[in-house]
Amino acid sequence: MSFSGFIVQLLNGLASASSLFLVAAGLSLIFGVTRIVNFAHGSFFMVGIYIAYTLVEKLGGSLGFWPALLLAAVAVGILGALIEVVLLRRIYKAPELFQLLATFALVLVIKDAVLWLWGPDELLGPRAPGLKGSVEILGRQFPSYDLFLIVVGPVVLGLVWLLLTRTRFGTLVRAATQDREMVSALGVNQAWLFTAVFALGALLAGLGGALQLPREPATLEMDLNTIGAAFVVVVVGGMGSLPGAYVAALLIAEIKAVCIWLGVVDVFGIPISFSKLTLVVDFLVMAVVLVWRPWGLMGRPQAPSRYVGMQEEPLRLPSRAYVVGTAAFAVVLAAMPILTADQPYTIVLLIDLLIAALFAASLHFIMGPAGMHSFGHAAYFGLGAYGAALLVRAMGLPMELALVTAPLVAALGAFVYGWFAVRLSGVYLAMLTLAFAQITWAVTYQWDTFTGGSNGLTGVWPSAWLSDKRAYYWVTLGLVGLGVWWLRRVLFSPFGYALRAGRDSVLRADAIGIDTKRMQWAAFVVAGTVAGLAGALFAFSKGSISPETLSVGKSVDGLVMVLLGGIQTLAGPVVGAVTFTWLHDTVARNTDYWRAMLGAIILLLVLLFPQGIAGSIKLMVDRWRDRSDKKSATGRVEVKTS
Structure with a gap:
């Protein structure tokens, strides 16, 4: 452990913080305005680096490298806009966490689309033209490209801050972050505002992925690895706060850098590997911050959404027919x-x-x-x-x-x-x-x-x-x-x-x-x-x-089961678990691209059954009973009249 090594690790932390901030900034914007917990945001990061890899090959590694990175970010932004218009716009009035199910399905579809287009192998891009070398800092070599990344983070933060504070679009975004329904009541086209914000968030994630091309290979695991870290940064900084996201990214990245610098340290004769803490240090930071300050470092409570989906109904004791049906099913x-x-x-x-x-x-x-x-x-x-x-x-x-x-x-x-x-x-x-x-x-x-x-x-x-x-x-x-x-x-x-x-x-x-x-x-x-x-x-x-x-995957599977079946019925989790597990097993055994097929099926179920399978069936049964009761009441009135 030397002082020069400590400084270099801190600089590494700054470079990592900039990359992480780009993803977290987009995620924070999307959640702040649309209230969507976008689980597919890590997929945009992954798609960004893959598209950048292809564009650099097509345009040439010397003259076309930097335009390729920008074009990749724009392409991901367009992809985000299409997803918002085609899918997410249809489910904004559904319960907020139910939208998580749709974005999880998108993760599966996008992952297999990337697998089909680019294959399963890791893809390592070329070094950045003009920044291929390194500079000497306290006797140690530090990559020039990482110095460039250190500058990118504050520059992007400044540009987005100017966009949000000096333009009408930014005013609308900040207003929607506080109360999106009131913005709509004032005559603002809420749909296109959501589309623009989602596209901007996807563009930032795509830019973050594209900028990683010279640093790390493109892999199919980047989506889930990235989304976990991005969620942590957004929550620690405060949902909807861009400065908070940057401060949180700096805090977490620097703590990880210090852990790597410390390595294995003897504490009272017991060797402790601080480098292993990098697997969990961000979640430790999040746990401490949320216990100490529940709204994050620079966040504040969000205004409750008026679109909360179907009103909660009181649970009723099962009818005799339900009990008999359950007993018969148990016998089977x-x-x-x-x-x-x-x-x-x-x-x-x-x-x-x-x-x-x-x-x-x-x-x-x-x-x-x-x-x-x-x-x-x-x-x-x-x-x-x-x-x-x-x-x-x-x-x-x-x-x-x-x-x-x-x-x-x-x-x-x-x-x-x-x-x-x-x-x-x-x-x-x-x-x-x-x-x-x-x-x-x-x-x-x-x-x-x-x-x-x-x-x-x-x-x-x-x-x-x-x-x-x-x-x-x-x-x-x-x-x-x-x-x-x-x-x-x-x-x-x-x-x-x-x-x-x-x-x-x-x-x-x-x-x-x-x-x-x-x-x-x-x-x-x-x-x-x-x-x-x-x-x-x-x-x-x-x-x-x-x-x-x-x-995390196991926890997400549980969420998908509950939301797929329907959160407002007691039978929902059982129906969702059986449906999801059976689909996962059946689809995985019959196709190489089982994730895409499973994701497409889940998306179809989301659109057809916006309250979950069991919840939608219960809703249809209740409506049918109401119509039957009304017809019976009308018939009795007509008989009495005659």
């Missing part, structure tokens, strides 16, 4: 191992469907009735899975006892994380749950001696009497049914009614003596316990466990 599920005796893979798929349904039901418990949106629910699923595996391997407990005890490990994690999370709301709560999940993932990924690190744990098999997949299926069916039944029972208890009261009106709930935060905290523990049970069942069904069960 119990008979499936006998009906599919010659199709062993069907039992494996059914076990996966049941576990996914339980995981989605646990997430729905805090998203629907409790009104808390979690982006990190995979943490409790993974804690349950790792808890079961470690109880069997490290402590030698029998599988049956481990299956019962593992959900308590997840409940403990939910108890700790939930205490902090319930003090926030909206997107900030969701991002804090994501931070906790990523911290858990990082610990699991790097603790080689205990969790197996990146290799995970193997040899986690059920007891001998459950070695037959049919027997394990019946046990899974029973436990999943018990878990779903318990969640429903809790929702129709006094606790469940108090939970929904806090969701619908915090002020009224407080006025009648309901401790809303404590209720939400308890809901986190309940949901975490059930998710832990799903994780334990998953571990024993696969015989092994890996850090992937705690990753």
Whole structure:
């Protein structure tokens, strides 16, 4: 650790901060005006570097390099405008987090489109003309191109600031950030304002990707890696604040740079690898900032949207027909191992469907009735899975006892994380749950001696009497049914009614003596316990466990399941989990471009069923009943009149 090395690492941090700011600035603009949590923003970054690679080849690496980068950014901006006009404009009045489902589907479609156009191999672009060399700083060489990137960030921030403060367009954007419906009421064409902002945000992300061409190869993993870091920067800086995004990008990038400079340090005789903290330091920063300042460093509370989608309806006890239908369906599920005796893979798929349904039901418990949106629910699923595996391997407990005890490990994690999370709301709560999940993932990924690190744990098999997949299926069916039944029972208890009261009106709930935060905290523990049970069942069904069960992808899968089925019905998460898991398995086994097909199907379902599959079916049934009741009432009036 030398002083010169410290300075060089700080400069590296400045260069990384500029690149990260470009992506975060676009994401912040889009969310501030449209209120869309644009999960596809990382895809725009990825498309930008791929288009830049192609244009540099076509235009020539010397004279055409810099125009190619600008043209790539413009092309991504046009792509963003087309996506907004064709797709997103149709779903602005849907619940805000339901729009997340559409942007997630876009991620799948764009990823496979890039795979089809450019192939799976990494593509490394040429060095920037005029900036191929390096400069000497305190006896060390530093790339000239990185010095250029250090300047780009403040320049772009200044230009966007001038656009937002010195033009009519900027005035409208800032007004829409505070109250977009009022801007529309004043006669502004809100649709085209949204399109322009979305195109500008996509252009900034594309520019950020294009500028990375000389620094790193273009890969298909850039989208998800980038969107996670961009979300962190936007939330830490404050949603909708461009200066906040730049300050947050600087803070996070410099802390990472310092961690790399420190390397391995002995603290009281214990070697600590600070370089490994780079995997999770941004989420640690986000967790600390949100706990200390819930609206970010330079943010402020957003005005609530008047377009909140379908009004929440009170949950009703199931009718007798519903109970009879559910019982009949359970009988069919119990008979499936006998009906599919010659199709062993069907039992494996059914076990996966049941576990996914339980995981989605646990997430729905805090998203629907409790009104808390979690982006990190995979943490409790993974804690349950790792808890079961470690109880069997490290402590030698029998599988049956481990299956019962593992959900308590997840409940403990939910108890700790939930205490902090319930003090926030909206997107900030969701991002804090994501931070906790990523911290858990990082610990699991790097603790080689205990969790197996990146290799995970193997040899986690059920007891001998459950070695037959049919027997394990019946046990899974029973436990999943018990878990779903318990969640429903809790929702129709006094606790469940108090939970929904806090969701619908915090002020009224407080006025009648309901401790809303404590209720939400308890809901986190309940949901975490059930998710832990799903994780334990998953571990024993696969015989092994890996850090992937705690990753962002697993949490996103849970969100997709709940939103696809419908957040306003109790059957929604089960329907969504079965639909998504079955589609994922079927499409992946029948085409190389399964992501695009799956994404297209999800987009189609989003447009056809704007309240989710189960929610839309319930809505249609209710409308049909209303029409039938009106016809019956009209008929009775006519009879009386005659």
